[in-house]
Amino acid sequence: MKVVKKQKNSRNCIICGMENALGVQAPFYNMEDGSVGSLFSFKSAHQSYPGRTHGGMISAFLDEIAGRALWVKSANIYGVTTTMNVTFRKPVPYETPLIARGKILSESSMFFSAIAAIYDSDGTLLAECSARYVKLTPEKTFDKSVHEDEEMCYDVKDGVTEINFPLDKSFE
Numbered sequence: 001m002k003v004v005k006k007q008k009n010s011r012n013c014i015i016c017g018m019e020n021a022l023g024v025q026a027p028f029y030n031m032e033d034g035s036v037g038s039l040f041s042f043k044s045a046h047q048s049y050p051g052r053t054h055g056g057m058i059s060a061f062l063d064e065i066a067g068r069a070l071w072v073k074s075a076n077i078y079g080v081t082t083t084m085n086v087t088f089r090k091p092v093p094y095e096t097p098l099i100a101r102g103k104i105l106s107e108s109s110m111f112f113s114a115i116a117a118i119y120d121s122d123g124t125l126l127a128e129c130s131a132r133y134v135k136l137t138p139e140k141t142f143d144k145s146v147h148e149d150e151e152m153c154y155d156v157k158d159g160v161t162e163i164n165f166p167l168d169k170s171f172e
Helices: 055-072
Strands: 003-006 029-031 036-040 078-088 098-107 111-120 125-136
Touching: 029 055, 036 055, 055 078, 055 098, 055 111, 055 125, 078 111, 098 125
Parallel strands: none
Antiparallel strands: 003 029, 029 036, 036 098, 078 125, 098 111, 111 125
16 A cells, blocks of 8 residues: 655654654554554563563554544644553564554544554554544643644655555454
């Protein structure tokens, strides 16, 4: 599937923060079907048991990509999580390439619901979530001492033009 646009990364977020040495530093892409995708790897610093990524990091990643689904069409509105349900299907390894996808299921003027999934490079579903978010402006999302452009400042070009997502009926 074709990438339409790459989303910006932040300075300090545990998932997308480019200055967070312990973070995932994941890229996110607006896809031609209106979903959001990512090609990333967890780090050994994200370990729970040896060889497995901590469930909290998996949940944080799913929350990030589901929330970023809003940015495919509303780049200046932020989603703040109100509820989230995560299902862990298989162990999620670290230091190995992974694929993720998020998509909005429904939205109103104040809220949206989204799904997200993480797959291994063979297309096996490892973890998934459904979540609900309240929509907020940057002024209501960010601490008053930080402007949106100061935090969401990285526009890193990486040449990714397509992502081959596994077949998943949830995203049709």
